[in-house]
Amino acid sequence: MEITLIHGQMHKGSTYHIADSLKEKLADKDTVVHEFFLPKDGPTYCVGCFQCILKGETYCLEAQKVQKIKEAMLRSKVIIVDSPTYCFEMTGQLKTLFDHFAYQWMSHRPEGEMFSKIGVAVSTSAGAGDRNVTKSIRRQLFWWGISKAHTLNFKVNASSWEEVSEKIRMKIDREVDETALKIKGELNHPNPKIKTRVVFNVMRKMQGSNTWNKVDKEHWESNQWLGKMRPW
Secondary structure (H helix, E strand, O other): OEEEEEEOOOOOOHHHHHHHHHHHHHOOOOOEEEEEEOOOOOOOOOOOOOHHHHOOHHHOOOHHHHHHHHHHHHHOOEEEEEOOOEOOEOOHHHHHHHHHOHHHOOOOOOOHHHHHOEEEEEEEEOOOOHHHHHHHHHHHHHHHOOOEEEEEEEEOOOOOHHHOOHHHHHHHHHHHHHHHHHHHHHOOOOOOOHHHHHHHHHHHHHHHOOOOOHHHHHHHHHOOOOOOOOOO
16 A cells, blocks of 8 residues: 655644654555655745646646655555645645645545545644634645545644643544544445535536536546446
């Protein structure tokens, strides 16, 4: 099995430690882990040029970094994305990465492999906002086609991992264990949920009458999704 782990920050604080713990509980001696730290390993900006959507993802000014992360995700069964809570939201660098993947939303050119993957959104806050962050991350994963997505969000009441109380650490360990167990049980059941199927079919009908974006429609046609074929 392969796992992709995307950290929405460079420092190794509470959020990092929780995501790393989950990775360790899922991995065995044969597991390959692709790990990325933002902004070092990702794009630094998005100018909103629409080239990825209108011409193709290789036309992006930072395509090399973006496609390296995409290739790792396509090979992975589990995708873990974490971000500490900054002003009730994910970090700016993580949002920048998600912006670069707008072209692979179900409304444009989703990757068929994404529909069989398991996602995990992880966030911590010193006091509030962590649930909002994991909700935002899950929303992005959903539009990629990942309907099986778990969340791990905690109010750690501390500004560093070292300051987190033993009581909260015990709660974190328990929930990470439970999430790892659920994921292991889902690995052999890749079919997407009903909501994903419904949204996909709405987008399929939209692409069937698409006269405004040739690149998008050709993607759906080449995958035979406008007919009876589905990515699951």
